[in-house]
Amino acid sequence: MLDDLRGPHARETARALPLALGALGALPTARETAAFAAGSIAVAVVFVESDGSLEAFLPAAGQYGAPRTVTTRFEPISRPSGQFNKDYRLSDAGWRWQIMDKLGYAHDGIDDSPLPERAYADSVRRETGADWAFVLYVVDSLRDADGMFPDGAIAYTADLYGPYMVLTYDNDGYRFRHFDAVLAHEMGHVFGALDEYAPPRPGYPSTGELASGYLGVRNRNALKGGTTDLPCIMRGSQATLDAFAMGELCPSSVGQTGLRDRDGDARPDVVATRPRFDAVRPTAVNGGVFTVTGLVREQPWPRGASSVGTPFRHDISIFVPHDLQFRVDGGEWLPLVATDGRFDEPVEKWTLMTAALAAGTHALEVQGTTGEPAGFVKELSAGP
């Protein structure tokens, strides 16, 4: 799996995001189909076979995005992989574009940017309700003489954060029984982890001074320029297989994939977020009844600075505030009401109405949850 992280490593920078995020707030945008490896992940598996037919498109029965077999005119295993070539038939675009066409995801026909798999992954994510998604092409290599692409690649990922990876059945010397270890390594790339092997060519992003991932974590376990020498699935080759067998992911890769857990509560920081309550305004109506309005917003874990890959342009959380409730004087918890009818956005206006309160001071408690619960207590003074 040398040289297995393709792409320019910052392919979609300029047009990655509309400037106004609008109602999405901290939620991932359509282009952000992978940011950190916490939450749920949908994998759109595409089995690629070539039998010379352009017609035999055989989607598997069942859920949208479920494993499916797609045939292409080109034999993927006999095509060079990886970097886009002006003659698309000489790169993996020769068969990927056909598959994306059949699934209804347009490619641009010029430079393969944006990658059509990005839109496919995003729709699979939305249809399945997952937090993230990527496309896994499984290429039938068993009938190929040496199980290798012409340029030697047997497994690779398009770029940091996906949106697709290509694996073969026999994975060159790794063989099918190590499919899981190779998949784990490539999934590391999908969620921002860099390789740690010595750069196979100048400029390859696997050295120790680089920072990557949503949190912008240094590649400290790199063989070249690193400061640690720990077992890790990102080390490549036999070291990846050994580390996978032991379940070893070095702290650099843990950080780069967003799984860092600074407070040691067994929940990654990026999903240990809390909502914040603002603009709380109680209004005494009559007869001791109070109406209280306010805002609740998710506070995403702040992104770090990366030196490689498409930069994140906003702080991201996979949660919106939910389970919003209130009680007075330690009584029964009652639900808050979303002003727009549903708590489904990162920032929501809410309102509540108390029962008639007797003259005197009362404690109003409000709470809600994103990654973790949070809330506040406010004093209400009723009566003459």
Ligand SMILES: [Zn+2]
């Ligand atoms: Zn790699």
